[in-house]
Amino acid sequence: xxxxxxxxxxxxxxxxxxxxxxxxxxxxxxxxxxxxxxxxxxxxxxxxxxxxxxxxxxxxxxxxxxxxxxxxxxxxxxxxxxxxxxxxxxxxxxxxxxxxxxxxxxxxxxxxxxxxxxxxxxxxxxxxxxxxxxxxxxxxxxxxxxxxxxxxxxxxxxxxxxxxxxxxxxxxxxxxxxxxxxxxxxxxxxxxxxxxxxxxxxxxxxxxxxxxxxxxxxxxxxxxxxxxxxxxxxxxxxxxxxxxxxxxxxxxxxxxxxxxxxxxxxxxxxxxxxxxxxxxxxxxxxxxxxxxxxxxxxxxxxxxxxxxxxxxxxxxxxxxxxxxxxxxxxxxxxxxxxxxxxxxxxxxxxxxxxxxxxxxxxxxxxxxxx
Numbered sequence: 001x002x003x004x005x006x007x008x009x010x011x012x013x014x015x016x017x018x019x020x021x022x023x024x025x026x027x028x029x030x031x032x033x034x035x036x037x038x039x040x041x042x043x044x045x046x047x048x049x050x051x052x053x054x055x056x057x058x059x060x061x062x063x064x065x066x067x068x069x070x071x072x073x074x075x076x077x078x079x080x081x082x083x084x085x086x087x088x089x090x091x092x093x094x095x096x097x098x099x100x101x102x103x104x105x106x107x108x109x110x111x112x113x114x115x116x117x118x119x120x121x122x123x124x125x126x127x128x129x130x131x132x133x134x135x136x137x138x139x140x141x142x143x144x145x146x147x148x149x150x151x152x153x154x155x156x157x158x159x160x161x162x163x164x165x166x167x168x169x170x171x172x173x174x175x176x177x178x179x180x181x182x183x184x185x186x187x188x189x190x191x192x193x194x195x196x197x198x199x200x201x202x203x204x205x206x207x208x209x210x211x212x213x214x215x216x217x218x219x220x221x222x223x224x225x226x227x228x229x230x231x232x233x234x235x236x237x238x239x240x241x242x243x244x245x246x247x248x249x250x251x252x253x254x255x256x257x258x259x260x261x262x263x264x265x266x267x268x269x270x271x272x273x274x275x276x277x278x279x280x281x282x283x284x285x286x287x288x289x290x291x292x293x294x295x296x297x298x299x300x301x302x303x304x305x306x307x308x309x310x311x312x313x314x315x316x317x318x319x320x321x322x323x324x325x326x327x328x329x330x331x332x333x334x335x336x337x338x339x340x341x342x343x344x345x346x347x348x349x350x351x352x353x354x355x356x357x358x359x360x361x362x363x364x365x366x367x368x369x370x
Contacts, residue, residue: 015068304341313347
């Protein structure tokens, strides 16, 4: 018997919710046949069979949360599940469960007690559950995912409220991670759009201005923990575009912004928005953004302090365009003004780098269309 585990579904995606099983125990499946549809924080993903076999058991039902590396199904087959499996799970002669540890345990004490797999330990950390106070229901006292979720559910029931799922669950976890890991600093400035033919629909011009600013400030090629976190390729800027939907915020990635003309960028943004709203966007189209642009002004608000989500180090927010009085050559005139907010991670970006980048962005944005 072999176990097929939930594969890595993309950058930062550690869990998925089961939407629908397409097979059941006893079914014979062929390689690449659809096994199950799951919903991540970014899209609905169809997971195919890695090889031929017979399904012996499925783990979880519709609505259950499965973490990367946890078993999806058990089945007999001729192939080996490689590349998608974290570790290797095999049943012994006595039918004992999986009780090994992947990698070195942080300490001998943690390795011995309480007993739980790495995936269960990670889940407990995310839910704020102390494993030391739990009695495991698994083999030899092993603490299972069900044990941890039962404690969390009990706490939720006593407190009240509704269980977070899908996009909102991922948002809560990402915001907690950002709060714990990022040192945010915010800058705000206004861009005068009086030289634009029509000061509306600024998203394409903003994307182009960001690309110009990235080239103007090479210091943003910042590194942290051995990984490039900011502008990795000035000419091939991959820009995350925040798209707000009724069930949450999605950030698809617009590729190679610096090398595309306005019409191409506009069509690319239209396509990304349509795919997000249809929940048909592939997971790879949600990965690898250099930094993020959020146009919250389409909803309401002038300035904001957008949240930087690791591994990115910056996010730019655009507020509502307003007609307001400005001084020009000693006279008061009314110009369309776009308020901008920049949040950057001060661990990786200096104040000077951020200031120069922001100035270059505003300067490029204020230029006539050409």
